[in-house]
Amino acid sequence: MLPESIKQLAARxxxxxxxxxxxxxxxxxYISQKESSFIDDLAGSLQEISNLKNCSDCFLPHANQSSRxxxxxxxxxxTDLIAIVEKITDLxxxxxxxxxxxxxxxxxxxxxxxxxxxxxxxxxxxxxxxxTSLPNSQAEEIIIALSPTNHTQISADKLEQRLRGKAKxxxxxxxxxxxxxxxxxxxxETLKNSLKNRS
Amino acid sequence: MLPESIKQLAARxxxxxxxxxxxxxxxxxYISQKESSFIDDLAGSLQEISNLKNCSDCFLPHANQSSRxxxxxxxxxxTDLIAIVEKITDLxxxxxxxxxxxxxxxxxxxxxxxxxxxxxxxxxxxxxxxxTSLPNSQAEEIIIALSPTNHTQISADKLEQRLRGKAKxxxxxxxxxxxxxxxxxxxxETLKNSLKNRS
Numbered sequence: 001m002l003p004e005s006i007k008q009l010a011a012r013x014x015x016x017x018x019x020x021x022x023x024x025x026x027x028x029x030y031i032s033q034k035e036s037s038f039i040d041d042l043a044g045s046l047q048e049i050s051n052l053k054n055c056s057d058c059f060l061p062h063a064n065q066s067s068r069x070x071x072x073x074x075x076x077x078x079t080d081l082i083a084i085v086e087k088i089t090d091l092x093x094x095x096x097x098x099x100x101x102x103x104x105x106x107x108x109x110x111x112x113x114x115x116x117x118x119x120x121x122x123x124x125x126x127x128x129x130x131x132t133s134l135p136n137s138q139a140e141e142i143i144i145a146l147s148p149t150n151h152t153q154i155s156a157d158k159l160e161q162r163l164r165g166k167a168k169x170x171x172x173x174x175x176x177x178x179x180x181x182x183x184x185x186x187x188x189e190t191l192k193n194s195l196k197n198r199s
Numbered sequence: 200m201l202p203e204s205i206k207q208l209a210a211r212x213x214x215x216x217x218x219x220x221x222x223x224x225x226x227x228x229y230i231s232q233k234e235s236s237f238i239d240d241l242a243g244s245l246q247e248i249s250n251l252k253n254c255s256d257c258f259l260p261h262a263n264q265s266s267r268x269x270x271x272x273x274x275x276x277x278t279d280l281i282a283i284v285e286k287i288t289d290l291x292x293x294x295x296x297x298x299x300x301x302x303x304x305x306x307x308x309x310x311x312x313x314x315x316x317x318x319x320x321x322x323x324x325x326x327x328x329x330x331t332s333l334p335n336s337q338a339e340e341i342i343i344a345l346s347p348t349n350h351t352q353i354s355a356d357k358l359e360q361r362l363r364g365k366a367k368x369x370x371x372x373x374x375x376x377x378x379x380x381x382x383x384x385x386x387x388e389t390l391k392n393s394l395k396n397r398s
Contacts, residue, residue, distance in 0.1 A: 003262040009244040043242040045208040063202040
């Protein structure tokens, strides 16, 4: 009973992360009941996204004239400290912590089997080339800053192998109890790490 | 660190039903990483929605040349049986049941205080005017087909008052145990209704 255009919009919305087919239909119907300025604004915002480019160094999307993002073109940033993150949102969270002053490489979503995609291989290759301009062709430190889940461990191991010799230190994010955690309800793996990394 | 255009798109997405601010950011970032054809398709689908109109009789959105939707212009539909529903998705669910052959009036989201909005008053008024073309200026039956929640009961009572005399029968959807329900875990209200409406 719904017009094709609502079904088509719903089908396209259901390709977006976290939107299921039922919610997509609800959203498409909701939009069909809005005034045309609402729809124009949303479509306009979408089109503006097309004008963004990814940073040539870290792959964060940006609207700068130059090819590099604000972080990569900031002279106050440590250039020989690199954090490799999976997602742009991971980068944002680390920035928000204000505990990091180096630069980044965004890999994009990792595959569950731990293999790197050709695009991810390309990004790593480009990072390695960039590192050759540093003293001793080495970074001071590369932090493999992946969320500690089972499948990212394989990717992290692969990354460490690929980057061996390209940095004085290759590290991973510290493991242990998160702030506010209850020991009683913490899993064995977390407790094991919290004991190993006690300080 | 995110470009303004991503933040703006996220802000607009978070106005859509069921999308929170964090998910909106995730979706906007996701879109920023897609090829431009993906963005164009989505924006195009949105713009097509602007071409829809709501049915002049029941307010279901449609793409017909005429002012009425497929249901309202279907001669096989009973014209003197009207179901008043809150949401377009309610109409779709009733259609899917294939247990209803009458027509509809879509009210749009009801307010929690049970009051009808001016737009809803207008739709009811228009229905009443349409009913004057029927024999005795009356429908055979009007079904107040609202989901049985606390706040819709007030709206249903108000609708019944407004429509008194405009139909031979004014009914509501049957109440009782849903298929697959477990008596042990059913609430008192449902059980009371299932006893009252036993058959």
